[in-house]
Amino acid sequence: MQLYHHPLSMNSQKVRIALEEKNVSYTVHRVNPLKARNFKPEFFRQNPGGALPVLKNGSLVICESLPILEYIDTINDPFRLHQCETVREWVRRINEWDAKLLTFSHVPERVWHFFSRFKRHVLIASMTKNPDLASLYHTKLRSMHAIEESLKSIEELAANKQQLSRLLDDAEEQLSTTQFIAGFTFSVADAAFMAVLGRIELLKVSAEYLQPRPQVSLYWKRMKERPSYKRVIGKYSARVMHLKFVIPSICNIGIRKLFMRF
Numbered sequence: 001m002q003l004y005h006h007p008l009s010m011n012s013q014k015v016r017i018a019l020e021e022k023n024v025s026y027t028v029h030r031v032n033p034l035k036a037r038n039f040k041p042e043f044f045r046q047n048p049g050g051a052l053p054v055l056k057n058g059s060l061v062i063c064e065s066l067p068i069l070e071y072i073d074t075i076n077d078p079f080r081l082h083q084c085e086t087v088r089e090w091v092r093r094i095n096e097w098d099a100k101l102l103t104f105s106h107v108p109e110r111v112w113h114f115f116s117r118f119k120r121h122v123l124i125a126s127m128t129k130n131p132d133l134a135s136l137y138h139t140k141l142r143s144m145h146a147i148e149e150s151l152k153s154i155e156e157l158a159a160n161k162q163q164l165s166r167l168l169d170d171a172e173e174q175l176s177t178t179q180f181i182a183g184f185t186f187s188v189a190d191a192a193f194m195a196v197l198g199r200i201e202l203l204k205v206s207a208e209y210l211q212p213r214p215q216v217s218l219y220w221k222r223m224k225e226r227p228s229y230k231r232v233i234g235k236y237s238a239r240v241m242h243l244k245f246v247i248p249s250i251c252n253i254g255i256r257k258l259f260m261r262f
């Protein structure tokens with residue numbers, strides 16, 4: 001099994017945690033969206049939209065974290081999503097919350113503009129070089145524009161935060177009666193939820209979202225003891241992310257811009 005992912009990608013983390021918890025053997029391929037590597041034609045061709053994660057198993061290619069989690073769940077016991085409607089419902093709810101707005105709103109504006117300008121250049125150059133993919137690249141360009149517009153909207157950002165708060169409130173209630181998010185055993189819903197909590201911690205907004213919710217905080221403390229957390233999230237602190245991915249990406253883009261290598 002091949003997983004195309006990036007350590008910075010929350011949706012990739014959901015899938016990696018599920019694979020680790022299930023002891024599935026898989027090979028990882030890192031695709032850096034900051035450097036617009038996800039726009040490479042060979043990647044885009046099999047994954048229109050160029051988003052991460054993508055799971056490949058032989059000729060089977062699954063894009064989108066929700067169907068990937070559902071697929072992983074069918075591989076081994078003990079957690080089988082398709083048998084449990086509660087798990088399915090939780091995974092769907094957790095996946096409804098899109099981390100992009102909250103994440104980008106914590107990135108300094110000039111850094112965010114630097115990356116998005118570069119990605120636009122790459123998309124436009126890719127359209128010319130790969131006319132068969134032009135309409136897909138164009139759709140991606142439009143979706144990037146839509147995100148930029150949403151970021152300017154105070155209402156949309158507030159709605160995104162409210163959606164996260166509601167999710168955490170429901171989790172708080174659930175975790176007062178069960179040890180895991182969808183019941184008494186670990187499930188792919190926990191894999192998805194751990195990635196959300198990891199994002200909250202990475203953005204340093206735990207005081208706002210976790211501290212007022214004691215059950216979620218206790219659960220998070222327990223989840224952080226799991227080897228899957230340590231492998232997928234724990235080793236990438238904000239500092240490590242910055243030093244290992246953000247700064248090298250900025251340097252790489254600087255050089256590519258200098259030589260017009262889009």
Ligand SMILES: N[C@@H](CCC(=O)N[C@@H](CS)C(=O)NCC(=O)O)C(=O)O
Nearest residue numbers: 009010011033051052053064065066
């Ligand atoms: N609905 C998709 C969202 C995937 C997504 O937005 N992935 C982000 C990383 S978490 C990404 O690839 N961003 C880079 C880009 O879209 O260019 C899923 O659940 O997999």
